[in-house]
Amino acid sequence: MNRLYLLFMLFLALGNPICEGKRLKPAPDDKMAVWNEAKFGMFVHWGPYCLYGGEYHGYKQNRGGAEWIMNRCKIPVMEYKAMTSTFNPVGFNADSLVLTAKNAGMKYLVFTTKHHDGFAMFKSRHTNFNIVDYTPFKRDVLDEVVRACRRHGMMFGFYYSHAQDWNHPGGSTGRKEMKEGWANPDSTFINNFTKANHGAWDPYQLTASFDEYFHKISLPQIKELLERYPDVSILWFDTPGGTTDSHATEIMDLLAKYPHIITNDRLKRPNFPGDYKTPEGRVPKAEDIEGIYWETCMNIGSSWGFKSWEDKWKFSEEIIHNLLTICARGGNYLLNVGPDAQGLIPPTPTQCLKEVGDWMGRYGEAVYDAQRSGLTPEWGEVIRKDYDGHSIYYLCVFSWPSDGKLKLNGRFSPRKATLMPDNINLKIVKSGEGITIEVPQSMPDKTVSVIRLDLKGKLPPVNLISNSEKVFKILDEDK
Numbered sequence: 001m002n003r004l005y006l007l008f009m010l011f012l013a014l015g016n017p018i019c020e021g022k023r024l025k026p027a028p029d030d031k032m033a034v035w036n037e038a039k040f041g042m043f044v045h046w047g048p049y050c051l052y053g054g055e056y057h058g059y060k061q062n063r064g065g066a067e068w069i070m071n072r073c074k075i076p077v078m079e080y081k082a083m084t085s086t087f088n089p090v091g092f093n094a095d096s097l098v099l100t101a102k103n104a105g106m107k108y109l110v111f112t113t114k115h116h117d118g119f120a121m122f123k124s125r126h127t128n129f130n131i132v133d134y135t136p137f138k139r140d141v142l143d144e145v146v147r148a149c150r151r152h153g154m155m156f157g158f159y160y161s162h163a164q165d166w167n168h169p170g171g172s173t174g175r176k177e178m179k180e181g182w183a184n185p186d187s188t189f190i191n192n193f194t195k196a197n198h199g200a201w202d203p204y205q206l207t208a209s210f211d212e213y214f215h216k217i218s219l220p221q222i223k224e225l226l227e228r229y230p231d232v233s234i235l236w237f238d239t240p241g242g243t244t245d246s247h248a249t250e251i252m253d254l255l256a257k258y259p260h261i262i263t264n265d266r267l268k269r270p271n272f273p274g275d276y277k278t279p280e281g282r283v284p285k286a287e288d289i290e291g292i293y294w295e296t297c298m299n300i301g302s303s304w305g306f307k308s309w310e311d312k313w314k315f316s317e318e319i320i321h322n323l324l325t326i327c328a329r330g331g332n333y334l335l336n337v338g339p340d341a342q343g344l345i346p347p348t349p350t351q352c353l354k355e356v357g358d359w360m361g362r363y364g365e366a367v368y369d370a371q372r373s374g375l376t377p378e379w380g381e382v383i384r385k386d387y388d389g390h391s392i393y394y395l396c397v398f399s400w401p402s403d404g405k406l407k408l409n410g411r412f413s414p415r416k417a418t419l420m421p422d423n424i425n426l427k428i429v430k431s432g433e434g435i436t437i438e439v440p441q442s443m444p445d446k447t448v449s450v451i452r453l454d455l456k457g458k459l460p461p462v463n464l465i466s467n468s469e470k471v472f473k474i475l476d477e478d479k
């Protein structure tokens with residue numbers, strides 16, 4: 001542990017007023033350990049784009065997440081800002097947001113402090129385009145979220161769009177065709193303009209260089225966030241377009257003072273691989289992610305930001321299946337919700353998260369601190385965990401065997417099998433390639449049933465390599 005870090009901990013321990021409520025535990029030597037144990041987190045995409053809800057001039061946004069509405073529909077800067085100045089989410093309650101995550105079994109929360117629209121959900125010294133200075137709401141949402149996380153023992157992280165910013169001059173503007181938004185009669189003109197100007201659609205966006213933007217807004221705001229919340233655990237960067245290695249180095253230099261903070265792989269590719277990879281919206285194949293830390297981020301519906309006409313909500317069963325498959329392959333699951341203009345998560349995903357939480361209450365033991373097992377049975381997933389002297393396999397059964405015989409092949413020595421959550425002993429019969437467990441005829445849990453299989457002794461350790469040693473193709477669409 002380095003000396004700066006110890007000093008930082010001492011500073012917190014001596015009663016830093018910022019860190020009231022739950023105090024920081026000293027980070028373990030391995031800075032990934034707490035995040036890696038947590039497995040399941042909530043991603044929150046919330047900003048003034050929720051006022052549109054994926055609809056502009058009576059047209060439904062044609063493509064992409066509703067948080068992209070300004071870009072996809074080419075809303076002029078002044079118009080978007082005027083809309084933002086009405087943002088007044090009086091129904092917002094940080095405790096209920098954090099408790100919704102906690103009750104779903106989630107252990108961390110990553111909040112969009114600033115998305116690509118450049119609007120800060122915190123009071124910022126560097127721009128008045130922020131929730132306190134620009135809206136009638138005037139409350140510092142991020143501060144409320146951080147305090148609630150501390151109160152409820154939730155690890156927290158900041159999403160920060162460090163390059164893309166459509167409202168501050170000089171920020172990157174990922175180029176999208178007009179047809180991805182709505183049937184604007186001026187489409188041809190707008191498309192030509194964006195083509196000639198790196199995706200910008202409003203001349204105001206072109207009044208500064210990216211370097212000016214980076215040093216006026218992005219870097220100072222990251223510094224501001226770190227100084228204000230030194231106990232943040234994760235920085236989640238996104239869409240690096242425009243960032244140079246030298247910009248990324250400036251950010252990493254800031255971060256050197258906070259060695260406990262972990263970062264994702266989207267700061268700048270390929271020389272800044274961060275601590276973990278971020279496959280977007282999908283569960284990667286086992287062989288793609290062998291040996292590295294990774295996290296699937298995924299929507300609970302079909303958009304990151306709130307979409308008023310959402311009709312593709314996921315069911316709790318799909319989310320539980322994803323979580324277990326991800327755990328069995330050694331990853332984390334960051335599940336996204338998009339609060340609406342009142343600051344509320346809509347009823348359908350709220351109910352879904354409640355169901356997930358009920359299931360986690362019965363079987364969460366199988367999830368936290370999970371390790372990849374390397375076993376891939378046809379009936380579901382196998383999650384490995386190690387306790388002091390021995391390893392355990394959690395057999396997560398998606399399709400229950402109709403003959404009451406659950407087969408598991410592999411090289412291991414079973415000690416006992418019990419059906420969770422009531423720990424009912426099950427009979428194990430050894431066979432040539434593995435074992436057969438005698439299970440009840442019908443599936444005990446209608447979502448996923450879990451059998452805990454205690455093994456004799458500890459399995460060989462799972463080997464991890466550095467995040468930079470493996471090139472993993474990121475298939476997210478907006479890079």
Ligand code: GLC
Pocket residue numbers: 045065067068238239280297304476478479
């Ligand atoms: C994408 C999108 C963005 C979303 C993010 C989440 O890159 O640009 O809207 O925030 O991914 O993974």
